[in-house]
Amino acid sequence: MPTPAPDENGHARGQTPAVSDPVVEGFLELLAARRAPRTVDAYRRDLAALESFLGHSPVTAGADEIECWLADLRARGQAPSSVARRAAAARTFYRHLVALDQRHDNPAAEVDLPRRRQRLPRSLSLGEVERLIDAANGTTPRSLRDRALLELLYGAGLRVSEAVGLERGGVDLEARFVRCLGKGDKERVVPLGTQAVEALRRYLGRGRPYLDRRHRPELFLNAQGGALTRAGAFLIVRRLAAKAGLDPERIHPHLLRHSFATHLLEGGADLRSVQEMLGHADLGTTELYTHVSDRRRRDTYYQAHPHARRVRSS
DSSP states (O other), rough: OOOOOOOOOOSBBOOOOOOOOHHHHHHHHHTTTTSOOHHHHHHHHHHHHHHHTTTTEEEOOHHHHHHHHHHHHHHHTTTHHHHHHHHHHHHHHHHHHHHHTTTOOOOTTTOOOOOOOOOOOOOOOHHHHHHHHHOOOOHHHHHHHHHHHOOOOOOHHOOOOHHHTTGGGGGTTTTTEEEEGGGOOOOEEEEEHHHHHOOOOHHHHHHHHHHSSOHHHHBSSSSSSSOOOOOHHHHHHHHHHHHTTTTTTTHHHHHHHHHHHHHHHHHOOOOOHHHHTTTOOOHHHHHHHHHHHHHHHHHHHHHHHHHHHHHHOO
Protein backbone atom coordinates (compact mmCIF):
# COMPACT_ATOMS: atom_id res chain seq x y z
CA MET A 1 0.00 0.00 0.00
CA PRO A 2 1.62 3.33 -1.05
CA THR A 3 2.54 5.86 1.61
CA PRO A 4 0.44 9.04 1.40
CA ALA A 5 2.28 12.03 0.02
CA PRO A 6 3.28 14.52 2.72
CA ASP A 7 1.38 17.75 3.07
CA GLU A 8 2.84 21.26 2.88
CA ASN A 9 4.26 20.89 6.40
CA GLY A 10 5.89 17.54 5.69
CA HIS A 11 3.30 15.50 7.61
CA ALA A 12 1.47 12.51 6.15
CA ARG A 13 -1.82 13.59 4.66
CA GLY A 14 -4.90 12.60 6.64
CA GLN A 15 -2.92 12.32 9.89
CA THR A 16 -3.00 14.81 12.74
CA PRO A 17 0.62 15.63 13.66
CA ALA A 18 1.71 15.17 17.25
CA VAL A 19 3.32 17.85 19.39
CA SER A 20 5.92 16.76 21.91
CA ASP A 21 5.87 19.78 24.19
CA PRO A 22 3.44 19.48 27.14
CA VAL A 23 3.02 23.28 27.21
CA VAL A 24 1.79 23.25 23.61
CA GLU A 25 -0.46 20.29 24.37
CA GLY A 26 -1.92 22.15 27.36
CA PHE A 27 -2.66 25.16 25.15
CA LEU A 28 -4.46 22.92 22.64
CA GLU A 29 -6.52 21.25 25.37
CA LEU A 30 -7.61 24.66 26.64
CA LEU A 31 -8.41 25.73 23.08
CA ALA A 32 -10.55 22.62 22.56
CA ALA A 33 -12.89 23.76 25.33
CA ARG A 34 -14.02 26.82 23.34
CA ARG A 35 -13.16 26.22 19.68
CA ALA A 36 -14.36 23.75 17.04
CA PRO A 37 -12.35 20.51 16.54
CA ARG A 38 -11.26 21.57 13.05
CA THR A 39 -9.85 24.81 14.45
CA VAL A 40 -7.93 22.94 17.13
CA ASP A 41 -6.54 20.54 14.51
CA ALA A 42 -5.39 23.51 12.41
CA TYR A 43 -3.58 25.02 15.41
CA ARG A 44 -2.01 21.64 16.15
CA ARG A 45 -0.68 21.32 12.58
CA ASP A 46 0.71 24.85 12.60
CA LEU A 47 2.43 24.55 15.97
CA ALA A 48 3.79 21.10 15.09
CA ALA A 49 5.23 22.59 11.90
CA LEU A 50 6.86 25.39 13.94
CA GLU A 51 8.31 22.87 16.40
CA SER A 52 9.66 20.77 13.52
CA PHE A 53 11.30 23.78 11.89
CA LEU A 54 12.89 25.02 15.11
CA GLY A 55 14.15 21.64 16.24
CA HIS A 56 13.25 22.56 19.82
CA SER A 57 10.25 23.67 21.87
CA PRO A 58 8.45 26.70 20.43
CA VAL A 59 8.03 27.97 23.99
CA THR A 60 11.56 29.43 23.93
CA ALA A 61 11.54 30.71 20.32
CA GLY A 62 12.69 34.24 19.58
CA ALA A 63 11.30 36.75 17.09
CA ASP A 64 14.15 36.07 14.64
CA GLU A 65 13.31 32.35 14.65
CA ILE A 66 9.64 33.07 13.96
CA GLU A 67 10.70 35.37 11.12
CA CYS A 68 12.91 32.62 9.65
CA TRP A 69 10.07 30.10 9.88
CA LEU A 70 7.67 32.34 7.99
CA ALA A 71 10.36 33.17 5.43
CA ASP A 72 10.88 29.44 4.89
CA LEU A 73 7.14 28.97 4.33
CA ARG A 74 7.15 31.76 1.73
CA ALA A 75 10.22 30.29 0.03
CA ARG A 76 8.40 26.96 -0.31
CA GLY A 77 5.64 28.70 -2.21
CA GLN A 78 2.90 28.87 0.39
CA ALA A 79 0.14 31.38 -0.28
CA PRO A 80 0.17 34.64 1.70
CA SER A 81 -3.12 33.64 3.34
CA SER A 82 -1.57 30.35 4.56
CA VAL A 83 1.51 32.11 5.92
CA ALA A 84 -0.68 34.68 7.68
CA ARG A 85 -2.80 31.92 9.23
CA ARG A 86 0.26 30.14 10.62
CA ALA A 87 1.60 33.40 12.01
CA ALA A 88 -1.79 34.01 13.66
CA ALA A 89 -1.66 30.56 15.29
CA ALA A 90 1.81 31.31 16.70
CA ARG A 91 0.69 34.75 17.88
CA THR A 92 -2.29 33.23 19.74
CA PHE A 93 -0.07 30.59 21.35
CA TYR A 94 2.43 33.15 22.65
CA ARG A 95 -0.38 35.41 23.84
CA HIS A 96 -1.52 32.43 25.91
CA LEU A 97 1.98 32.05 27.40
CA VAL A 98 2.14 35.75 28.28
CA ALA A 99 -1.24 35.50 30.02
CA LEU A 100 0.13 32.60 32.13
CA ASP A 101 3.37 34.52 32.91
CA GLN A 102 5.38 31.83 31.12
CA ARG A 103 6.76 34.51 28.79
CA HIS A 104 7.10 38.26 29.01
CA ASP A 105 6.91 38.89 25.25
CA ASN A 106 5.12 37.69 22.14
CA PRO A 107 7.81 36.97 19.52
CA ALA A 108 5.20 36.61 16.76
CA ALA A 109 3.55 39.98 17.45
CA GLU A 110 5.98 42.18 15.53
CA VAL A 111 6.66 39.90 12.56
CA ASP A 112 5.96 41.45 9.18
CA LEU A 113 3.21 39.51 7.42
CA PRO A 114 2.51 39.31 3.68
CA ARG A 115 -0.37 41.46 2.51
CA ARG A 116 -3.54 39.42 2.08
CA ARG A 117 -5.80 40.20 -0.80
CA GLN A 118 -9.28 40.90 0.47
CA ARG A 119 -11.55 38.64 -1.52
CA LEU A 120 -15.07 39.96 -1.72
CA PRO A 121 -17.84 37.37 -1.39
CA ARG A 122 -19.78 36.74 -4.58
CA SER A 123 -23.55 36.94 -4.56
CA LEU A 124 -26.47 36.35 -6.89
CA SER A 125 -28.75 39.07 -8.18
CA LEU A 126 -32.34 39.00 -7.00
CA GLY A 127 -33.42 37.75 -10.44
CA GLU A 128 -30.94 34.87 -10.29
CA VAL A 129 -32.15 33.89 -6.82
CA GLU A 130 -35.75 33.87 -8.04
CA ARG A 131 -34.83 31.71 -11.06
CA LEU A 132 -32.96 29.26 -8.84
CA ILE A 133 -35.81 28.92 -6.33
CA ASP A 134 -38.45 28.70 -9.08
CA ALA A 135 -36.53 25.76 -10.54
CA ALA A 136 -37.61 23.80 -7.45
CA ASN A 137 -41.31 24.23 -8.24
CA GLY A 138 -43.23 20.98 -8.05
CA THR A 139 -45.52 18.91 -5.86
CA THR A 140 -43.39 15.81 -5.28
CA PRO A 141 -41.92 15.31 -1.79
CA ARG A 142 -38.41 15.97 -3.10
CA SER A 143 -39.47 19.13 -4.93
CA LEU A 144 -41.16 20.44 -1.80
CA ARG A 145 -38.02 19.65 0.21
CA ASP A 146 -35.74 21.35 -2.33
CA ARG A 147 -37.87 24.50 -2.38
CA ALA A 148 -37.95 24.64 1.43
CA LEU A 149 -34.18 24.16 1.59
CA LEU A 150 -33.48 26.99 -0.86
CA GLU A 151 -35.94 29.33 0.81
CA LEU A 152 -34.28 28.65 4.16
CA LEU A 153 -30.72 29.13 2.86
CA TYR A 154 -31.64 32.41 1.20
CA GLY A 155 -34.35 33.58 3.60
CA ALA A 156 -32.37 33.03 6.81
CA GLY A 157 -28.77 33.08 5.54
CA LEU A 158 -27.91 29.72 7.09
CA ARG A 159 -24.68 27.89 6.41
CA VAL A 160 -25.35 24.60 4.64
CA SER A 161 -24.08 22.67 7.68
CA GLU A 162 -26.54 24.59 9.87
CA ALA A 163 -29.44 23.86 7.52
CA VAL A 164 -28.85 20.10 7.24
CA GLY A 165 -28.16 19.93 10.99
CA LEU A 166 -31.56 21.38 11.88
CA GLU A 167 -34.06 19.18 13.65
CA ARG A 168 -37.81 19.42 13.11
CA GLY A 169 -38.22 21.51 16.25
CA GLY A 170 -35.61 24.01 15.06
CA VAL A 171 -38.18 25.98 13.07
CA ASP A 172 -41.17 27.72 14.61
CA LEU A 173 -43.59 28.54 11.80
CA GLU A 174 -46.06 30.32 14.05
CA ALA A 175 -43.50 32.67 15.58
CA ARG A 176 -41.63 32.69 12.21
CA PHE A 177 -38.06 32.03 13.30
CA VAL A 178 -35.37 29.37 13.01
CA ARG A 179 -33.07 28.40 15.86
CA CYS A 180 -29.72 26.98 14.74
CA LEU A 181 -26.27 26.11 16.05
CA GLY A 182 -23.46 27.95 14.30
CA LYS A 183 -19.67 27.77 14.55
CA GLY A 184 -18.40 26.93 18.01
CA ASP A 185 -21.87 25.57 18.88
CA LYS A 186 -23.16 29.12 19.31
CA GLU A 187 -26.94 29.27 19.09
CA ARG A 188 -28.69 32.07 17.24
CA VAL A 189 -32.26 32.87 16.27
CA VAL A 190 -33.01 34.21 12.78
CA PRO A 191 -36.41 35.50 11.56
CA LEU A 192 -38.15 33.70 8.71
CA GLY A 193 -39.89 35.52 5.88
CA THR A 194 -43.30 34.68 4.47
CA GLN A 195 -42.05 32.68 1.50
CA ALA A 196 -39.71 30.56 3.63
CA VAL A 197 -42.51 29.87 6.13
CA GLU A 198 -44.92 28.85 3.36
CA ALA A 199 -42.33 26.60 1.68
CA LEU A 200 -41.49 24.92 4.99
CA ARG A 201 -45.18 24.47 5.83
CA ARG A 202 -45.82 22.75 2.48
CA TYR A 203 -42.76 20.53 2.91
CA LEU A 204 -43.69 19.55 6.48
CA GLY A 205 -47.30 18.88 5.55
CA ARG A 206 -47.04 17.23 2.14
CA GLY A 207 -43.40 16.33 1.58
CA ARG A 208 -41.52 15.24 4.66
CA PRO A 209 -44.11 12.64 5.84
CA TYR A 210 -43.50 10.67 2.61
CA LEU A 211 -39.71 10.79 3.08
CA ASP A 212 -39.70 10.00 6.81
CA ARG A 213 -39.38 6.22 6.62
CA ARG A 214 -36.99 5.92 9.55
CA HIS A 215 -38.56 8.42 11.97
CA ARG A 216 -35.53 10.69 11.91
CA PRO A 217 -35.42 13.95 13.92
CA GLU A 218 -33.67 15.97 11.18
CA LEU A 219 -35.74 18.54 9.29
CA PHE A 220 -34.38 17.73 5.83
CA LEU A 221 -34.40 14.10 4.71
CA ASN A 222 -33.04 12.38 1.62
CA ALA A 223 -34.92 10.07 -0.73
CA GLN A 224 -34.03 7.03 1.41
CA GLY A 225 -35.38 8.58 4.59
CA GLY A 226 -32.00 9.40 6.10
CA ALA A 227 -30.67 12.81 7.04
CA LEU A 228 -29.77 15.07 4.11
CA THR A 229 -26.00 15.65 4.04
CA ARG A 230 -23.93 18.68 3.05
CA ALA A 231 -22.92 16.86 -0.13
CA GLY A 232 -26.57 16.13 -0.87
CA ALA A 233 -27.46 19.80 -0.44
CA PHE A 234 -24.64 20.82 -2.80
CA LEU A 235 -25.94 18.40 -5.45
CA ILE A 236 -29.49 19.73 -5.09
CA VAL A 237 -28.39 23.33 -5.58
CA ARG A 238 -26.15 22.43 -8.52
CA ARG A 239 -28.94 20.45 -10.23
CA LEU A 240 -31.44 23.27 -9.78
CA ALA A 241 -28.89 25.82 -11.06
CA ALA A 242 -28.55 23.87 -14.29
CA LYS A 243 -32.34 23.65 -14.58
CA ALA A 244 -32.60 27.43 -14.05
CA GLY A 245 -30.09 28.14 -16.81
CA LEU A 246 -27.38 29.27 -14.38
CA ASP A 247 -23.79 28.05 -14.37
CA PRO A 248 -23.86 25.05 -12.00
CA GLU A 249 -20.09 25.24 -11.49
CA ARG A 250 -20.35 28.62 -9.74
CA ILE A 251 -23.60 28.06 -7.82
CA HIS A 252 -23.36 26.54 -4.33
CA PRO A 253 -25.37 26.76 -1.09
CA HIS A 254 -23.05 29.33 0.51
CA LEU A 255 -23.75 31.68 -2.39
CA LEU A 256 -27.32 31.97 -1.11
CA ARG A 257 -25.99 33.02 2.29
CA HIS A 258 -23.84 35.69 0.60
CA SER A 259 -26.88 36.85 -1.35
CA PHE A 260 -28.97 36.99 1.84
CA ALA A 261 -26.45 39.37 3.46
CA THR A 262 -25.88 41.51 0.37
CA HIS A 263 -29.59 41.97 -0.36
CA LEU A 264 -30.33 42.86 3.27
CA LEU A 265 -27.70 45.60 3.23
CA GLU A 266 -28.88 46.84 -0.15
CA GLY A 267 -32.38 47.03 1.32
CA GLY A 268 -31.23 49.24 4.20
CA ALA A 269 -30.60 46.75 7.02
CA ASP A 270 -28.07 47.89 9.61
CA LEU A 271 -24.71 46.13 9.82
CA ARG A 272 -25.06 44.94 13.42
CA SER A 273 -28.37 43.21 12.73
CA VAL A 274 -26.92 41.44 9.69
CA GLN A 275 -23.91 40.39 11.77
CA GLU A 276 -26.21 38.81 14.37
CA MET A 277 -28.30 37.03 11.75
CA LEU A 278 -25.20 35.63 10.04
CA GLY A 279 -23.61 34.60 13.34
CA HIS A 280 -20.33 36.41 12.60
CA ALA A 281 -18.07 36.83 15.62
CA ASP A 282 -16.21 39.69 13.92
CA LEU A 283 -18.05 42.70 12.50
CA GLY A 284 -15.23 43.08 9.95
CA THR A 285 -16.37 39.87 8.26
CA THR A 286 -19.86 41.28 7.82
CA GLU A 287 -18.45 44.57 6.52
CA LEU A 288 -17.19 42.75 3.42
CA TYR A 289 -20.78 42.63 2.22
CA THR A 290 -21.03 46.40 2.31
CA HIS A 291 -18.23 46.51 -0.27
CA VAL A 292 -20.16 44.06 -2.46
CA SER A 293 -23.27 46.23 -2.11
CA ASP A 294 -21.31 49.40 -2.92
CA ARG A 295 -19.69 47.80 -5.95
CA ARG A 296 -23.01 46.57 -7.31
CA ARG A 297 -24.57 50.01 -6.77
CA ARG A 298 -21.65 51.63 -8.63
CA ASP A 299 -21.90 49.15 -11.53
CA THR A 300 -25.62 49.80 -11.79
CA TYR A 301 -24.99 53.54 -11.91
CA TYR A 302 -22.44 53.29 -14.72
CA GLN A 303 -24.75 51.06 -16.73
CA ALA A 304 -27.91 53.11 -16.22
CA HIS A 305 -27.11 56.81 -15.88
CA PRO A 306 -26.95 58.65 -19.25
CA HIS A 307 -23.97 60.82 -18.32
CA ALA A 308 -22.11 57.88 -16.84
CA ARG A 309 -22.30 55.61 -19.88
CA ARG A 310 -22.25 58.07 -22.79
CA VAL A 311 -19.23 60.17 -23.70
CA ARG A 312 -20.20 63.69 -24.77
CA SER A 313 -18.35 65.14 -27.76
CA SER A 314 -17.32 68.77 -27.64
